[in-house]
Amino acid sequence: MDSRTSSDLDARAIAGEALAAIDAARQIPLFSDRDPAFDIERAYAVTAELRRLRTARGERQIGRKIGFTNRDMWEKFNVSAPVWGDMYDTTVQNLPTPGTLSLSRFVEPRIEPEIVFKLSADIGPGLDEAEMLRAIEWVAHGFEIVQSIYPGWRFRGVDTIAANGVHGALLIGRPHPVAALGTANVAETLALFDVTLSCDGKIIDQGKGSNVLGGPLSALRHLTEILASDSVNPPLRAGEIITTGTLTLAFPVSAGQTWTSEIKGLPLDGLTLTFT
Numbered sequence: 001m002d003s004r005t006s007s008d009l010d011a012r013a014i015a016g017e018a019l020a021a022i023d024a025a026r027q028i029p030l031f032s033d034r035d036p037a038f039d040i041e042r043a044y045a046v047t048a049e050l051r052r053l054r055t056a057r058g059e060r061q062i063g064r065k066i067g068f069t070n071r072d073m074w075e076k077f078n079v080s081a082p083v084w085g086d087m088y089d090t091t092v093q094n095l096p097t098p099g100t101l102s103l104s105r106f107v108e109p110r111i112e113p114e115i116v117f118k119l120s121a122d123i124g125p126g127l128d129e130a131e132m133l134r135a136i137e138w139v140a141h142g143f144e145i146v147q148s149i150y151p152g153w154r155f156r157g158v159d160t161i162a163a164n165g166v167h168g169a170l171l172i173g174r175p176h177p178v179a180a181l182g183t184a185n186v187a188e189t190l191a192l193f194d195v196t197l198s199c200d201g202k203i204i205d206q207g208k209g210s211n212v213l214g215g216p217l218s219a220l221r222h223l224t225e226i227l228a229s230d231s232v233n234p235p236l237r238a239g240e241i242i243t244t245g246t247l248t249l250a251f252p253v254s255a256g257q258t259w260t261s262e263i264k265g266l267p268l269d270g271l272t273l274t275f276t
Contacts, residue, residue: 014031014162015050015053015162016053018031018149019054021149022149025105027108032155042158043157044233046161047162050086059090060089061086063240065144066082066083066084067082067146067245069211070212070247070248083165084165085167086165086167087241091170092170092241095271097173099171100273100275101274101275108148109146111251112247112248114143114243115212115243115268117137117244118175119135120135122235123220124236127224133217138175139176139181139268141263142170143171143259144167145168145170171271173268174268174269181266191210192208192209193263195207196262198262199257199260204248209247220242223242257274258273258275259271259274
């Protein structure tokens, strides 16, 4: 006999509803409002179910996004810890600069400038910085487009997980091998560089590598630790693309705008993206 109360929602039902909302670019009520017992363990079971549904229809999981690594966003968005979600061959693309992107498939989209890694080896918890760097094939700068299937960007952490970490798309600039960063202390350089985010020529925000849990490598390490205690989702594998969280606040975007980024302190290309 099923002992759950009528308010309980199982992972398959939540994943099906969340994916339908993502596909239709529409918004739905919070799962945590409908089921007060909805917790992080169950939310990551939804992640696994979302991956099953998406791969069953032909999408290919190619990486992970780490979200809310910037603590400046926690109070604003009612979360208290980083989250992660899967990325797919349908959500990740290279970004020629200048480039364009249609917003028609997103709901309440926002832009986030991020540092992106591609792994050359499987990784898990307990690695030091040198070992992690040896497992990274390349580093790039990218824009992640995040979205909210919950009205007004109001949610709890478990709701963001159930919405695939609010991932919409990742647009990746030119990759560079780790050696091209040109410093003996790459981890420190990744933490200390600066980024400027502008819209239509006006500076909107500025950030730095240390905004993401002290640096992009720290964010990557945090993800390995989360996955080490996850019984339903796989550890990080060679070939996966990992985007490490926004270096600034996340800002609403609309058609007709052109957003640019400039990086100082790292030999990575700035990006230009116009929304249609």
